[in-house]
Amino acid sequence: MNENLVFPVHNPPQKINSQIALYAGIELYILRLDLMHPSVNGNKWFKLKYNLLEAQEKQINTLLTFGGAYSNHIFATAAAGNLFGLKTIGIIRGEEILPLNPTLSFAQQQGMELVYLDRKTYQQKNTKAVEEELRQRFGEIFLIPEGGCNLNGIRGCTEIIPNTEQFDTICLACGTGTTLAGITLSLKREQRVIGFPVLKNGDFLRLEIENLLKSYLASNRYIPGDKSLFWELICDYHCGGYAKVNDELCSFKQQFEETYNIPLDYVYTAKMFYGVMDLLQKGYFSKGHKLLLVHTGGLQGNYGIEQRLTGNN
Numbered sequence: 001m002n003e004n005l006v007f008p009v010h011n012p013p014q015k016i017n018s019q020i021a022l023y024a025g026i027e028l029y030i031l032r033l034d035l036m037h038p039s040v041n042g043n044k045w046f047k048l049k050y051n052l053l054e055a056q057e058k059q060i061n062t063l064l065t066f067g068g069a070y071s072n073h074i075f076a077t078a079a080a081g082n083l084f085g086l087k088t089i090g091i092i093r094g095e096e097i098l099p100l101n102p103t104l105s106f107a108q109q110q111g112m113e114l115v116y117l118d119r120k121t122y123q124q125k126n127t128k129a130v131e132e133e134l135r136q137r138f139g140e141i142f143l144i145p146e147g148g149c150n151l152n153g154i155r156g157c158t159e160i161i162p163n164t165e166q167f168d169t170i171c172l173a174c175g176t177g178t179t180l181a182g183i184t185l186s187l188k189r190e191q192r193v194i195g196f197p198v199l200k201n202g203d204f205l206r207l208e209i210e211n212l213l214k215s216y217l218a219s220n221r222y223i224p225g226d227k228s229l230f231w232e233l234i235c236d237y238h239c240g241g242y243a244k245v246n247d248e249l250c251s252f253k254q255q256f257e258e259t260y261n262i263p264l265d266y267v268y269t270a271k272m273f274y275g276v277m278d279l280l281q282k283g284y285f286s287k288g289h290k291l292l293l294v295h296t297g298g299l300q301g302n303y304g305i306e307q308r309l310t311g312n313n
C-alpha cells in the first residue's frame with residue numbers, strides 16, 4: 001500500500017433543507033460519496049473494493065479494465081491501483097487523442113498504462129477471444145469489467161448505505177445498475193430503491209438488474225439485507241441519453257449547486273436530482289416520507305462535458 005495516500009472514508013447522510021421537499025412534506029437527505037476521497041470516490045470505489053481485495057489475495061499485481069476517454073471508472077481504478085500498490089492497465093475505447101484529456105492524464109500520472117482499442121474490437125471486449133488476446137499480451141492480469149460491473153462490484157455496493165433503516169426510499173442514478181443491485185441487496189424491511197437510468201430507453205436495464213441480482217444471490221456471497229428487493233426504475237430523466245445534456249438540465253444543475261452548495265456531475269447525479277425534484281413537485285412521494293439521495297460522485301467527468309458545451313472540443 002502507498003502510505004502517502006489516505007484510504008476512502010464514508011461520511012454520514014446530510015439533510016437538505018429544500019423548500020420543495022418541505023412543501024411536499026418530505027425529509028430529504030443526501031449521501032455524499034463524492035467526498036470520500038479526492039480521487040477514489042463515489043460508487044466507483046465501492047465497485048472496486050472487493051476486486052482490489054481479490055487481486056491482492058490471489059497475489060495478482062496487475063489490474064486491467066476498460067472505459068471511455070472520460071470514464072469515472074478508469075479514473076478511480078488508476079487511483080485505487082496506486083493506493084493499493086497494484087499496476088493498472090486501462091483499455092480505452094477509440095483512438096489516442098493528444099494532449100491527453102484531464103481524465104486520462106490523471107490516470108497516467110497515477111501509473112496507469114493506457115492502451116487504445118478501436119471501437120469495433122472494444123465492442124467485443126467481453127468475449128473470450130478478446131480476453132485471451134489481452135492475457136497473452138499482458139501476462140497475469142486481474143480483469144475488471146467496464147464500470148466495475150461484476151459480483152465483487154455488487155458486493156462493494158452493499159456497503160454504500162450504512163444504517164439504512166431510517167430511510168423509506170433510496171434514489172440513485174443508474175448506468176449498468178450494479179450499484180442499484182448492491183444497494184437493493186443491503187436493504188431491510190419495506191424500503192424501496194428508485195433508479196434513474198441515464199441512458200435513453202432505460203427500460204432494458206430491468207432485465208439486466210434482475211440478472212445481476214439473480215447471479216449475486218446464486219453466488220452465495222454476503223447479503224446484509226433481508227432479500228425483500230423492492231426496486232424500480234424511472235426512465236424519464238435521461239435528458240437525451242448517455243452523456244447528453246439539455247438546457248433544462250444545465251440550468252437545474254447550476255441552480256441546485258448555487259442553492260445547496262453541492263456540486264453535481266452532468267452525466268449521472270444531475271439527472272437523478274433533477275428527476276427527484278421534479279417528482280417532489282408533482283407530489284409523487286407520500287407525506288412523511290424520508291428520502292435518501294445518493295451522490296455517486298463523478299465530478300471529474302464534468303470537464304469533458306463543459307468543453308463540449310463551450311465548443312472547445
Ligand SMILES: *Cc1c(COP(=O)(O)O)cnc(C)c1O
Pocket residue numbers: 042043044072073147173174175176177178179180265268269296297298299
Ligand atoms: C458509474 C456511475 C454511476 C452508475 O453506476 P452503475 O453501477 O453502473 O449503475 C452513477 N453515478 C456515477 C457518478 C458514476 O460514475
